[in-house]
Amino acid sequence: MKSRVDEAVGLFMSGYNCCQSVFAAYSDLFGMDRETALRLSCSLGAGMGRMREVCGAASAMFLIAGLACGNTDPADQAAKTRNYETVRRLAAAFKAQHKTIICREILGLRAAEKSAAPSERTPEYYQKRPCARMVASAAGIIEAAFPEYFQEEGDAELPGERELFSVFDEEGNGLGSMSRGQVHRLGLWHQVVHCWMYARHGDTVWLYFQQRAASKKDFPSFYDLASTGHVDAGEEHRAAVLREVREETGASMDPGCLTFAGEVREEIHEGDFFDREIGLVYLYELKLPEFAPGEEVDRMIAIPLEEYEKKELGRAPFIQGYTLEGEPVLIREEEWCRHEGEYEKLIKPLLKPLL
Secondary structure, eight states, X not given: XXXXXXXXXXXXXXXXXXXXXXXXXXXXXXTOOHHHHHHHHHTTHHHHTTSOOBOHHHHHHHHHHHHHHOOOOTTOHHHHHHHHXXXXXXXXXXXXXXXXXXXXXXXXXXXXXXXOSOOOOOHHHHHHOOHHHHHHHHHHHHHHHOGGGTOOTTOOOOGGGGOEEEEEOTTOOEEEEEEHHHHHHHTOEEEEEEEEEEEEETTXXXXXXXXXXXXXXXXXXXXXXXXXXXXXXXXXXXXXXXXXXXXXXOOOOOGGGEEEEEEEEEEEEETTEEEEEEEEEEEEEOSSOXXXXXXXXXXXXXXXXXXXXXXXXXXXXXXXXXETTSOEEEEEGGGBOOOTTHIIIIIHHHHGGGO
C-alpha cells in the first residue's frame, strides 16, 4: 500500500487541524468513514482544544494505536499492556525526532492560548508553524510502527530485519519489543554489547580489533571493537557477549574473565536509518589470542595499548597495527567506527593497573 504521509500533510494544508489530518489519513484502514474520523479527532487539535498540551499529531498516533491494538475486554490485562506499550513506543519515536510531544514546547510557547479561537489559516501561518512537519513525522511513525497495513506483496522485511529487540524510552524504561527494522526506522533505544579484548605478552598489553567485512551494509571494511552486536529480546547481556564473540571472531571465552565496564549511549541518524543504542560495555582478557572470524569480519588486528592511546588520547591521524601473522597495518583515523569517549571513560581505568 502506498504511503499516506503526503495525504496527511495535504489535509493539514487544506485547513484541518493536525490531529484530524493524521487520523483521517489512516482511519479508513480500520473501517471508519472520513466524516466520523474528522469529528472524533477534531477536539484533540492544537494540543487538545487549543490548550497546547499533547500535540494533536501525536494524539492521532495514539488514536490509531487504539484502532490497531486497543482492548475491548476490561479484564484483559495483557491486551491493555500491549496497547500502552505501543503508545509509549510511538511517543518515544516522536520524542526522538522532536524532543517532546507537548504542543506549546514544540511551538516555543510559555503557556496555553487564552482564546479557543483558532488562528486564520494563511500562507504566513503555514510558513511560520512547524505543524506540517509534525503531521508528516507522526504519519511516518504510524507507517513504521504498523507495517502490516502498508507493505506491498513481496515487501516483507528481510530475515535479519525481523530479529526482535527490547526497546526503551529515554529514562531506560522498557517498552516491550519490536523488530530490528522497526526499531531502526523509529529511532527507539535498544541494547547492544561492546566487547573489548586484550592480552599480555611480556611487558606489552595488546588490544584486539576487528575489520568489518567489505560486504557489510553499514561501515564496510571499517575497524571496530573486537566484537559488537545487538541484544535479542529477553536475552541476558553476558550471554549476548558470548554469542556475538563466537559468531564474529570464533574465539572461545571463559565467562569468568569477562568484566562489565559500564554503559554508553550512541546515536546515528542517516536518512531513514535512526540508530539509538544503549551500549553495555565489557572487557575480556585473552589468555591465548586465537581467532576464526565469521562472515561478518574480514580479519582481526592487534595494536599495542600505547599505540592505541595515540588515537584515543592524542588524536593521532593514524596508528600502527598488526595482522595476527605480524604484517604491519597503517590505520587512519577516518577508518574507525566511532565510540566517542568509551575507551577513556570505561576501559582505560580497568587497564591502568597493567601499565
